[in-house]
Amino acid sequence: MEAIDQLQGEHRVIEKAIPMLERGAATFVGADQVLEFLQEFLDKCHHGKEELYLFPALAERGVPRQEGLVRELLMEHGVGRRYVKEIAGLLHPATTDENGDSRRLLDAVVPELAALLREHIAKEDTQLWPLAERALSPEDDGALLAGFAELQQSLIGERQYCKYLSWARLWT
Numbered sequence: 157m158e159a160i161d162q163l164q165g166e167h168r169v170i171e172k173a174i175p176m177l178e179r180g181a182a183t184f185v186g187a188d189q190v191l192e193f194l195q196e197f198l199d200k201c202h203h204g205k206e207e208l209y210l211f212p213a214l215a216e217r218g219v220p221r222q223e224g225l226v227r228e229l230l231m232e233h234g235v236g237r238r239y240v241k242e243i244a245g246l247l248h249p250a251t252t253d254e255n256g257d258s259r260r261l262l263d264a265v266v267p268e269l270a271a272l273l274r275e276h277i278a279k280e281d282t283q284l285w286p287l288a289e290r291a292l293s294p295e296d297d298g299a300l301l302a303g304f305a306e307l308q309q310s311l312i313g314e315r316q317y318c319k320y321l322s323w324a325r326l327w328t
Contacts, residue, residue, distance in 0.1 A: 157292060159300035160285050163210070166202045167277045172324040173198070174270050187247055189323060194240050197320040198273075200311045203233050209303040210288065217291040225283055232276045239269035 177190045207230065215221045221230075242265050249258040292300070308317055 157289055157294075157297045157300075159210070159292075159297050159304060160288050162301070162304060163202070163205060164281065164285060166197075167281060169321060169324040170198055170202065170273065171277060172327045174273055176327040178266060178270055191240070191244055191247060193320055193323060195244070196312055196316065199233075199237060199240065201308055201317065201320075203236075204307050204311060205300075205304045207233065208307060209300050213296050213300060214288060214291055217296070219287065219291055225279075225287065229276070229280065229284065232272060232279075236269065236272055236276070239265055239272065243269065 173190055173193050176186060177194070179186070211221055211226050211230070214226060219226060221227065243262065246258050246262040246265065308314070312320075
């Protein structure tokens with residue numbers, strides 16, 4: 157399924173950002189760029205595709221949204237959003253915090269987010285994608301692709317999407 161292939165490809169891009177997140181938080185070099193990537197590409201675009209299109213399509217095919225794997229993935233999306241919001245609030249204060257409180261909090265949150273992202277991606281790769289391949293039809297695939305394109309264009313646009321892909325290539 158092309159829609160699942162697209163989401164899998166985005167996972168490979170996100171995986172390139174995780175080490176950069178860890179390095180950027182440690183040195184503050186590139187941290188703003190990684191934060192933007194997490195907010196725009198990961199959350200708005202990638203998670204948006206899953207939450208607004210994939211999960212409802214699976215629910216239409218009998219995969220429950222409020223229990224099991226999909227519920228767990230949705231909860232992880234929420235936890236990830238909280239971590240990213242916390243990092244956004246700590247990043248700049250950590251650069252000027254004389255007693256180091258913000259720095260210590262940032263040093264605690266970044267590894268948590270990195271671990272969550274790695275585990276979440278592995279779960280989707282090994283459990284969600286095979287489930288979706290079995291449950292969805294070729295017609296569903298076409299509808300998902302159309303929805304993904306519409307969402308991507310309305311939220312970040314093609315130019316921004318390509319910018320995030322190019323950042324990830326540079327991060328390797």
